[in-house]
Amino acid sequence: MSRIGKQPVKVPSDVKVAINNKAIEIKGLKGTLNLTVHPSIDVEYALGSQQIIVKRSSDEKRFKALHGLTRALLANMMIGIMRGFSKDIEIVGLGYNAKIQGNTLVLSLGFSHPVHMEIPKDIKVEVKNPTNPAKLTISGTDKQLVGQFSAMIKAKKPSEPYKGMGVKYAGEVIRRKAGKAMSSGG
Template identity: 40%
Template sequence: MSRIGKKTINLPQNTDIEVTENNVNITGPRGKLSYQLPEVIRIKHDIKNQTLNLYKTHENKEAQKLYGLSRTLINNMVLGVSKGFEKKLRIQGVGYRSQLQGKNLILNVGYSHPVTIEPPKDIVIEVENNVNITIKGIKKETVGEVAAQIRRIRPPEPYKGKGIRYLNEKINIKVGKAGK
């Protein structure tokens, strides 16, 4: 049984929340996000302590699943509008590089043509030293999806390790052919 739903969500001072029936709107310095709560989940806002608590209206398996999920999604929304999320990627390989053209990311990673990636409207992509890519945004899911989409263009290969990888990702390098 999950115990995640029981944890309280602490609201930072620069974050405002508005709860109307099943809708939760969270506003912070980085933007505004909203979430529709499932019918079996209710939310209680403690204004004095600046905390949120979720509770179930029914005791069944479906309510238990949605309990922890809803708490995690709302907590990610609070973190997103206050601090934001970021993922870092690193390009490794001879001649592999990246650059920004306006908001679009241009990747030269060994194909006969450069690959252009147009980010969603709430995502910011930064490039440092032509090999370090940082993806920033307020939605954790979108940041992770854009990072996975970029990595999917040229995943690291197991013999030399060339490709696009997450910053702290460990690639197990295989031994090549043994010569006779």
């Protein structure tokens, strides 16, 4: 058995779970999430015990991996529906800033043009401090979508190791490098 996959997923009382063949729909306080599971994985929901149990059809290595993955995805869906997920981002640099215009995040990252990023419909972006260091909070119910959008923002201008300028996650430590040293003589 997979150590992760064999653990049941607890379902809070105010969450509704619907399993239709291999499609799972979970409704809660913050919205609805859907997941389609692999054909070799079975998902059972016992209404009386308020838990979801994930089972696999074979003990092959790839099915063991899918077993744990499916259980982890379902657990993340429960957390997302109840509390949601968020990532904090800092944009450090002179003249770097962030603002929201309608459904678009506009970043000034030292390029000759502003960077426009359309915000996905299930994601909420909040600008806490628009200027240096600019602070953003990306939040939503889908952990994968929150992480992916945060990574896309960071990829626009990753922090560089000499001055530390760029986009980084809050709390991320950028290892600094020494610049070129002046040599004497010659």
